[in-house]
Amino acid sequence: MKRTAGIIFRSALLVLVGVAVGFFVSDNRLTGKINFDDKDKVSKVLELVRHNYVDSVDVDSIEGSTVNTLLQNLDPHSLYLPAQQASTINERLEGGFTGIGVEYILLRDTLVLTQVAASGPAFKAGLKPGDIIVEIDHKKLSGSELNTAKVSKAFRGQKGTQLLLAAIPSGRGKIKYFDIKRDHVDLSSMDAAYMINTQTGYVKISKFASTTDADFRKALIKLKAEGMQKLVLDIRGNGGGYLNTATALADEFLTKKQLIVYTKGVHDPRTDYFATDSGNFQQGKLAVLIDEYSASASEILAGALQDLDRAVIVGRRSFGKGLVQEQFLFGDGSAVNLTVARYYTPSGRSIQKSYSKGVESYRNELAQRVRQGELLSEESNLKDSAFSKPTNYHTSLGRKVFSGGGIMPDIFVPADTTLSTYLTHQLSNKQLFTAYVIDNMQPLLAKYSAADYFKNFTVSDADLGNFIIYASQKIPDMDAREVMSSKDNLKNLIKAFAARFKWGDEEYYRTLNANDATIRKAVESI
Numbered sequence: 001m002k003r004t005a006g007i008i009f010r011s012a013l014l015v016l017v018g019v020a021v022g023f024f025v026s027d028n029r030l031t032g033k034i035n036f037d038d039k040d041k042v043s044k045v046l047e048l049v050r051h052n053y054v055d056s057v058d059v060d061s062i063e064g065s066t067v068n069t070l071l072q073n074l075d076p077h078s079l080y081l082p083a084q085q086a087s088t089i090n091e092r093l094e095g096g097f098t099g100i101g102v103e104y105i106l107l108r109d110t111l112v113l114t115q116v117a118a119s120g121p122a123f124k125a126g127l128k129p130g131d132i133i134v135e136i137d138h139k140k141l142s143g144s145e146l147n148t149a150k151v152s153k154a155f156r157g158q159k160g161t162q163l164l165l166a167a168i169p170s171g172r173g174k175i176k177y178f179d180i181k182r183d184h185v186d187l188s189s190m191d192a193a194y195m196i197n198t199q200t201g202y203v204k205i206s207k208f209a210s211t212t213d214a215d216f217r218k219a220l221i222k223l224k225a226e227g228m229q230k231l232v233l234d235i236r237g238n239g240g241g242y243l244n245t246a247t248a249l250a251d252e253f254l255t256k257k258q259l260i261v262y263t264k265g266v267h268d269p270r271t272d273y274f275a276t277d278s279g280n281f282q283q284g285k286l287a288v289l290i291d292e293y294s295a296s297a298s299e300i301l302a303g304a305l306q307d308l309d310r311a312v313i314v315g316r317r318s319f320g321k322g323l324v325q326e327q328f329l330f331g332d333g334s335a336v337n338l339t340v341a342r343y344y345t346p347s348g349r350s351i352q353k354s355y356s357k358g359v360e361s362y363r364n365e366l367a368q369r370v371r372q373g374e375l376l377s378e379e380s381n382l383k384d385s386a387f388s389k390p391t392n393y394h395t396s397l398g399r400k401v402f403s404g405g406g407i408m409p410d411i412f413v414p415a416d417t418t419l420s421t422y423l424t425h426q427l428s429n430k431q432l433f434t435a436y437v438i439d440n441m442q443p444l445l446a447k448y449s450a451a452d453y454f455k456n457f458t459v460s461d462a463d464l465g466n467f468i469i470y471a472s473q474k475i476p477d478m479d480a481r482e483v484m485s486s487k488d489n490l491k492n493l494i495k496a497f498a499a500r501f502k503w504g505d506e507e508y509y510r511t512l513n514a515n516d517a518t519i520r521k522a523v524e525s526i
Helices: 002-012 041-052 059-072 083-094 121-125 148-155 212-225 243-251 297-307 359-363 365-371 422-429 432-440 450-456 461-471 480-485 487-503 505-512 517-525
Strands: 079-081 096-099 102-107 110-116 132-136 162-168 176-181 183-186 190-195 200-205 230-234 259-265 268-274 285-290 312-315 323-329 335-344
Touching (some): 083 096, 083 323, 110 432, 422 432, 422 487, 450 505, 480 487
Parallel strands (some): 200 230, 230 285
């Protein structure tokens, strides 16, 4: 029971990204009597509250909540985004931001860098992971008042503005000063691209951003130069992004005039998206990895490649989001994501799961899959009502495929419950793997190259014991049985987080994936 609790916990944290247009609520100033026969009742009621309510209230907050309630009554993916949330989502999808390009952790009220973006301003200035930042523009950074909001605000700013940082390199020695000019920092959606074996490449994509296709093309060039003839494309956990990016990525694998997807809605006429003849991997064998967190644009890609028999789909049933959102920004930076169309795979199927029972039931659907054992048993997949009926949909080679509840993989791989326990989520959320690396593993990492570390370093039982003692300072009530059941995974996570700290995301995934059953199945299938 406790093993599945971690998966249910993760389901509750799932965030889906919708993209793009329009809804407007006016905010006219009113005086005197309000005419409730007018069409714009929402803004008039808000003005009534603003000027006449007995207590002081945050009308802007009420307005956002009111608009969101209205939208959520339409479907689960039409929603209102406050300014900060809209900015964060759009920033991730646009592939960059203005700042200095660092990730950090607040460790014992001290700011320690954990990642420095290659070619970003901080990297060019000479900052490295492990450096402790003690001052920003001559203001000391320490103590209980230090928080991520203050730090983020200090690091961000307009392009070209200066920032003076005082840092202790690797947390040892004398303070050094770094004069940094804020600039655009690229946010790649390509997490990793490396060779699994002499013929098979691996690419991990976390989102479908505006830069994803260009990043992917670069990855293909690199992997082909290393001998790649087959590819494993990992879009597990990818919650989506831009529709055009998904079709552009599908185009890399398909031939001219093949239908990738089509969209249509009551106010949005059918639009077909076809492949061109510009793809860079039209012939090589391809496996696509999906899971219950692969949604939206991920499902467009997987659905097209499955329907056209271009790839073998490996993993577990995808989320089931077949709706297309457009976004409109208000003047204050807030936005509304409104569902304007449904999308359909080449065979004509919509994979949108039902939301007829309301938003709450819809959001709990993943947890319900866990309780029913779907993530652990291939047979239980087909017990879902969406798949228990005869299907009218077939791939180009005549294989049956299903609609109405996500993309069903061609090869099912059960979830490993030791990889997604409540304990591992606690350790990750409290950043204890990274903190342990900073406090205990930096001298060790200095002795290795990335290749030697991956091949030769192992986390011993003694190392794991030291980590558990370290982590127990923040999580004193750890379950010993859960620690033992997750033993191998915890060792692998310690090694992977250390690799990320020293060498970045690619080495993190190379380490994390070394014993991944889904990747192993995918390699066997192609």
